[in-house]
Amino acid sequence: GAVVSQHPSRVICKSGTSVKIECRSLDFQATTMFWYRQFPKQSLMLMATSNEGSKATYEQGVEKDKFLINHASLTLSTLTVTSAHPEDSSFYICSASFRNSVGNTIYFGEGSWLTVV
Amino acid sequence: DAKTTQPPSMDCAEGRAANLPCNHSTISGNEYVYWYRQIHSQGPQYIIHGLKNNETNEMASLIITEDRKSSTLILPHATLRDTAVYYCIVRVSPGANNLFFGTGTRLTVIP
Numbered sequence: 227g228a229v230v231s232q233h234p235s236r237v238i239c240k241s242g243t244s245v246k247i248e249c250r251s252l253d254f255q256a257t258t259m260f261w262y263r264q265f266p267k268q269s270l271m272l273m274a275t276s277n278e279g280s281k282a283t284y285e286q287g288v289e290k291d292k293f294l295i296n297h298a299s300l301t302l303s304t305l306t307v308t309s310a311h312p313e314d315s316s317f318y319i320c321s322a323s324f325r326n327s328v329g330n331t332i333y334f335g336e337g338s339w340l341t342v343v
Numbered sequence: 344d345a346k347t348t349q350p351p352s353m354d355c356a357e358g359r360a361a362n363l364p365c366n367h368s369t370i371s372g373n374e375y376v377y378w379y380r381q382i383h384s385q386g387p388q389y390i391i392h393g394l395k396n397n398e399t400n401e402m403a404s405l406i407i408t409e410d411r412k413s414s415t416l417i418l419p420h421a422t423l424r425d426t427a428v429y430y431c432i433v434r435v436s437p438g439a440n441n442l443f444f445g446t447g448t449r450l451t452v453i454p
Contacts, residue, residue, distance in 0.1 A: 230386075232386070260441060260442075262444075269430075269444045269445060269446055269447065270381075270387070270444040271444075272441055272442075272443075275441065317384070319386045319387070321386075321387075321442070331377075331389055331392065332389070332442055333389055334379075334386035334387045334388070334389075335386050336385060336386050337384070337385060337386040339384070
């Protein structure tokens with residue numbers, strides 16, 4: 227199937243600093259990518275929809291100025307957690323939609339563990 | 344997207360078939376049934392999807408009832424590596440690309 231890659235897989239940052247997570251579609255073009263957050267023992271929660279060449283759409287309760295999303299090309303979306311705090315520590319996952327002859331399937335990246343100390 | 348209901352957990356003996364049920368009684372005619380799984384500390388993995396016919400691929404089989412109000416994911420020969428949380432999701436395809444994740448079924452394959 228289609229491949230979506232995230233980097234870094236794990237990152238530790240100091241409180242108050244910013245950290246960037248990349249999401250790449252390796253063998254297909256994705257006009258739309260999605261960013262999720264998952265806390266331990268909980269399900270995935272959609273944070274925002276990343277649209278290539280336009281502003282991201284954020285879910286209710288997600289601060290757009292804190293979680294900056296840039297989708298500058300058809301294969302790359304980035305999520306920047308600005309002024310990170312310990313409560314931002316979580317598992318961040320991106321996904322991208324791949325359309326083929328059997329329909330529209332969403333593939334996920336491996337996820338990125340963020341720890342803010 | 345239609346809501347789904349899954350049992351919170353199931354056990355399966357290694358080598359046996361794992362049958363994971365999903366109820367989606369409010370599914371619309373243009374909504375597909377998707378199955379994903381999430382192994383601990385990894386991103387969700389696509390397994391299979393279908394509209395109304397039964398589907399099979401190298402990972403699993405998907406059985407959808409004739410009224411489409413429920414489905415079953417079958418892992419024919421479960422291995423320890425199949426231990427994961429399995430999510431049943433219904434959504435329009437193509438259409439809104441977001442996936443709504445419920446709580447899923449935590450499948451534990453027992454040696």
